[in-house]
Amino acid sequence: MAKTRNTGADKAAKAEAKAARKAASKERRSQLWQAFQIQRKEDTRLLPYMIGAFVLIVAVAVVVAVLSGSAFTAVMVILLGIVLGALVAFIIFGRRAQKSVYRKAEGQSGAAAWALENLRGKWRVTPGVAATGHFDAVHRVIGRPGVIFVGEGSATRVKPLLAQEKKRTARLIGDVPIYDFVVGNGEGEVPLAKLERHLTKLPANITAKQMDGLESRLAALGSRIGPSAMPKGPLPAGAKVRGMQRSARRK
Known part of the structure; x- marks a missing residue:
């Protein structure tokens, strides 16, 4: 009987932990989206740089895929290009947001x-x-x-x-x-x-x-x-x- 109660408690704890992780993940996504919207309004070059980097990397991946001569390799290269392009675009966002924050903080007490x-x-x-x-x-x-x-x-x-x-x-x-x-x-x-x-x-x-x-x-x-x-x-x-x-x- 005690074992059954322990099993039930473990399941409840795991479910609670899973719900907490989901809530934290949702909150992080919300914070990132808000930060992106604020930065996009303040930084007119943000979207062109992000889109340009993504398109350039994907274009290079497509060219490499076409030259590879293998259908499987072509698909994998294009998928890799999409992932890499998204990552680089996200890094650009993070770097420009960081510079913006430091620029606002410059000269202020604390x-x-x-x-x-x-x-x-x-x-x-x-x-x-x-x-x-x-x-x-x-x-x-x-x-x-x-x-x-x-x-x-x-x-x-x-x-x-x-x-x-x-x-x-x-x-x-x-x-x-x-x-x-x-x-x-x-x-x-x-x-x-x-x-x-x-x-x-x-x-x-x-x-x-x-x-x-x-x-x-x-x-x-x-x-x-x-x-x-x-x-x-x-x-x-x-x-x-x-x-x-x-x-x-x-x-």
């Missing part, structure tokens, strides 16, 4: 924190470890390169904050490399759209295990600002680029 929290990979981000009353902020990132401090706001106000954070952090971490830079479009600054690329180009100096140890040690430093002093971020709730890209990969 933009760097938002970009860091959406990084791909095993980065440990602590936003707002220091800030000024003018919403200038310093964010800490722990990764394979070591410890990275990212400042946003006025360079003249942020640079002293960066120097202070580097000094008090160096006391705890010894020889682990420390990097720092300011996000912006001025001389020597890193543009917001190139922030992730800039981080990934840094050399790998420590292991993932060392990252865990660093995170534990640096947690003791805490933050010297209150939650009200931290910029809340520049973007509306619907503008989560990484979430959109993850949805695209699941499709």
Whole structure:
């Protein structure tokens, strides 16, 4: 009897999980469609680029299929061309949508924190470890390169904050490399759209295990600002680029 009840419970749990997956998939498709509609209205070149890429790849596939001389090979090549064309068109959409979001976020308070929290990979981000009353902020990132401090706001106000954070952090971490830079479009600054690329180009100096140890040690430093002093971020709730890209990969 107990076995029958367990079997029934398992079936109910599986059915519930399946329904949850369907609902999540439907929500992702809805979000992607909404993002596409918004981008299409703002970016007049989006559809021509997507359609052009799709047509070009399919045309090449058809030419290869005709030259193959085999009916089976021709069908497979054309199908592959259609799939590849759709994939490239979708990648174009994702890239142009990402650029649009970064362009809107450029110069707004909290933009760097938002970009860091959406990084791909095993980065440990602590936003707002220091800030000024003018919403200038310093964010800490722990990764394979070591410890990275990212400042946003006025360079003249942020640079002293960066120097202070580097000094008090160096006391705890010894020889682990420390990097720092300011996000912006001025001389020597890193543009917001190139922030992730800039981080990934840094050399790998420590292991993932060392990252865990660093995170534990640096947690003791805490933050010297209150939650009200931290910029809340520049973007509306619907503008989560990484979430959109993850949805695209699941499709």
